[in-house]
Amino acid sequence: MHSKEQIGHDEYQNTADWLMSHTKHRPLVAIICGSGLGMLADTLKCQDSFDYSDIPGFPQSTVQGHAGRLVFGELKGKSCVCMQGRFHMYEGHSLLKTTFPIRVFKLMGVETLIVTNAAGSLADGLQPGDIMIIKDHINFLGLVGLNPLCGPNDDKFGPRFPAMSGCYDKGLRSLLMEIAKQMGVADLVQEGVYAMVGGPNFETIAEAKLLHRLGVDAVGMSTAPEVVVATHCGLRVFGLSLITNKVVKSYEDSESVNHEGVLEVGRLRSHTVQQLKNKVQRTAGMSNAMANQQSIDLLFISLLILFLVLVVLIVLCWVFRHFKNRNLTEMRISAGQLPLRMVIRTKPEHAQQFMDHLMDRFIFQEETGPDCEEAFTEEHEQVTSNPSQSQKVIPKKMSQWISMALPPRQARKREMTLNSRSPCTDQSQAEIHALQQQDEPQHALSSCH
Numbered sequence: 001m002h003s004k005e006q007i008g009h010d011e012y013q014n015t016a017d018w019l020m021s022h023t024k025h026r027p028l029v030a031i032i033c034g035s036g037l038g039m040l041a042d043t044l045k046c047q048d049s050f051d052y053s054d055i056p057g058f059p060q061s062t063v064q065g066h067a068g069r070l071v072f073g074e075l076k077g078k079s080c081v082c083m084q085g086r087f088h089m090y091e092g093h094s095l096l097k098t099t100f101p102i103r104v105f106k107l108m109g110v111e112t113l114i115v116t117n118a119a120g121s122l123a124d125g126l127q128p129g130d131i132m133i134i135k136d137h138i139n140f141l142g143l144v145g146l147n148p149l150c151g152p153n154d155d156k157f158g159p160r161f162p163a164m165s166g167c168y169d170k171g172l173r174s175l176l177m178e179i180a181k182q183m184g185v186a187d188l189v190q191e192g193v194y195a196m197v198g199g200p201n202f203e204t205i206a207e208a209k210l211l212h213r214l215g216v217d218a219v220g221m222s223t224a225p226e227v228v229v230a231t232h233c234g235l236r237v238f239g240l241s242l243i244t245n246k247v248v249k250s251y252e253d254s255e256s257v258n259h260e261g262v263l264e265v266g267r268l269r270s271h272t273v274q275q276l277k278n279k280v281q282r283t284a285g286m287s288n289a290m291a292n293q294q295s296i297d298l299l300f301i302s303l304l305i306l307f308l309v310l311v312v313l314i315v316l317c318w319v320f321r322h323f324k325n326r327n328l329t330e331m332r333i334s335a336g337q338l339p340l341r342m343v344i345r346t347k348p349e350h351a352q353q354f355m356d357h358l359m360d361r362f363i364f365q366e367e368t369g370p371d372c373e374e375a376f377t378e379e380h381e382q383v384t385s386n387p388s389q390s391q392k393v394i395p396k397k398m399s400q401w402i403s404m405a406l407p408p409r410q411a412r413k414r415e416m417t418l419n420s421r422s423p424c425t426d427q428s429q430a431e432i433h434a435l436q437q438q439d440e441p442q443h444a445l446s447s448c449h
């Protein structure tokens, strides 16, 4: 039991600081290479690599096929860090030590962990050379209390009781299935459940039968503690198992598994695993911050488009109204001491009729005297001197109440007419006279004297 062992936050931080001061790379993705899969780091450009023995606080790799080197590099311009060699509990490391690099990566800014491993298959449909996308795991060590999270919880990394359902990212899993189809290797790839046993011995036939009955698709001696610690500190996890052998589960079967055979299959399939891993890595390499920024940009652009559409609609409405009213005469009528106002827009000919009708009905109090004449002359001069206002002023008192704004064409005609007429023409005098004849004696239209 190693639950008494503790690694302080400072120790992780020191290692992270040391690494960051020795490389310019700031990886968003970390990859753990399984047995025989160390070449997954080979395609990285601008490499900075460090032997585990040179990195402060790092455990040492002792297993054949695990080089014991940390490689920083770029894939398509995005930095990543690759562990060429992992740590197993059967090597004598505590579970806390086997998962030490994960928390260091977290402190360095890594957001996604890609785990790979070599595994024996229990599922009938999985053959050596096949690739299993890890859908879920059974952590047999964890089930009996051997868990790297045992001991005091470091709240800076994650909660005391972290959820593990959905710890293998669904989006990246479906992405890999799509990629496999596009690459024409879909028949080699399927999803399954990985189980971790303590090792270092391979399974007995009875254990193999048990695992098979429990629904395990592939078995190995790693991965689960790394995934538990990564999920605890909020990393996105993606896992691939390369099936290197079939687990012997029949007493009639004379075959037996060995580590050399495991490494050999790793070498044979390394190219395909590398291609698949690289494609997932490119998507995973997009940081959450970048993804969030993209969403914010999208929201901003949508709001901007909405705003522009609104502005265009408002302008269109205004233009439509303007054109609709362009040829209408506008009459403003106000009356009363606290004037009530009414605006009527209608076709010019209707406005004229309306005015005629109105004039027929109105009764005007006669107001005589020099003021009246002055007022009319003033009003008329105003109209003739400022025809652009296009106002027809109804003589005398009525002009306080009714004004008419003619549409441009009629206004021009009107202007011409007004310019050619002097106040109180013979015709208007005749009209007024006619009206006076009709009216009651006590009422008369005020006229120009």
Ligand SMILES: O=P(O)(O)O[C@H]1O[C@H](CO)[C@@H](O)[C@H]1O
Residues within 6 Å of the ligand: 033, 034, 035, 086, 088, 116, 117, 118, 119, 199, 220, 221, 222, 223, 258, 259, 262
């Ligand atoms: O899980 P990885 O490290 O890939 O290695 C697997 O291969 C080794 C056995 O051959 C074991 O260590 C087993 O866990």
